[in-house]
Amino acid sequence: MSGARMSALATLRSQIERIETHHHDRVALGHGEVDRALKGGLARAAIHEVFCEGRQGAAATGFVTGLAGRVTTQRPLLWVRQDFSEIETGALSMSGLAELGLDPRRVVMVRAADVESALRTSADALACDALGAVVLELWGEIRQFDLVASRKLTLAAQGSGVTGLLLRMAAQPLPSTAETRWMLRAAHSPPGSVWDVWGAPRFDVELLRNRHGPCGRWIMEWKCDERQFSEPSAYPQPVAAAPAHRPDPALLQQRRAG
Numbered sequence: 001m002s003g004a005r006m007s008a009l010a011t012l013r014s015q016i017e018r019i020e021t022h023h024h025d026r027v028a029l030g031h032g033e034v035d036r037a038l039k040g041g042l043a044r045a046a047i048h049e050v051f052c053e054g055r056q057g058a059a060a061t062g063f064v065t066g067l068a069g070r071v072t073t074q075r076p077l078l079w080v081r082q083d084f085s086e087i088e089t090g091a092l093s094m095s096g097l098a099e100l101g102l103d104p105r106r107v108v109m110v111r112a113a114d115v116e117s118a119l120r121t122s123a124d125a126l127a128c129d130a131l132g133a134v135v136l137e138l139w140g141e142i143r144q145f146d147l148v149a150s151r152k153l154t155l156a157a158q159g160s161g162v163t164g165l166l167l168r169m170a171a172q173p174l175p176s177t178a179e180t181r182w183m184l185r186a187a188h189s190p191p192g193s194v195w196d197v198w199g200a201p202r203f204d205v206e207l208l209r210n211r212h213g214p215c216g217r218w219i220m221e222w223k224c225d226e227r228q229f230s231e232p233s234a235y236p237q238p239v240a241a242a243p244a245h246r247p248d249p250a251l252l253q254q255r256r257a258g
Helices: 003-023 032-037 054-072 083-089 094-099 115-126 147-160 249-257
Strands: 047-052 077-082 107-112 133-139 163-169 180-186 202-210 216-223 228-230
Touching: 032 202, 032 216, 047 054, 047 147, 054 083, 054 133, 054 163, 054 180, 054 202, 054 216, 077 083, 077 115, 083 107, 083 133, 083 163, 107 115, 115 133, 115 147, 147 163
Parallel strands: 047 163, 047 180, 077 107, 077 133, 133 163
Antiparallel strands: 180 202, 202 216, 216 228
């Protein structure tokens, strides 16, 4: 075997080993049932699709922000937005991302004039192993995003180890090479007064496609400080603790009555 062929074979083996290593690299989301369905967590170095109705765009954006926060760690995040998406939903708020636990200093925003530019930019970004994740946000039914385009993004993610998150608003799921596919809706707040239930964002999450496990539907709550998802909280009625340096008023009243 010639030296050139041996070198090419060694390179191919190295690429396969790298892909297999990334394939088993998962990050736990924090929600027990979801992590079990995902065999330990969300797979890095893969493509994940998040779909929603147009009016559910804010909820889906929040969910994708949470996923991005889990997979990026200390690396930058590139967010590619189609111009039409910004017209429909408005500009992303950096302070809003910060409130969800995502450091805006690590977020690079790219506005693409059309779908072709958005897909090309995302593919190039997914091939850059300096990034932690790439979010591609597209609005509506898009004929350019077919199996060929999906496969190109998947191969780029597998080769570099970068995770791709596709945010598809006002679109119907089509066949793709995505590792997982999600349908997002805003979850109802628990019953009670406004001040009692004010707290973490809640998502009604349906896992429509899971290449390595079961699908399902859950309520997932995002803990901004911990930067992870969890099962929904019960939101019990808050009770103020009695001051340690003052006597119990009830005991004082009993003594006076006696």
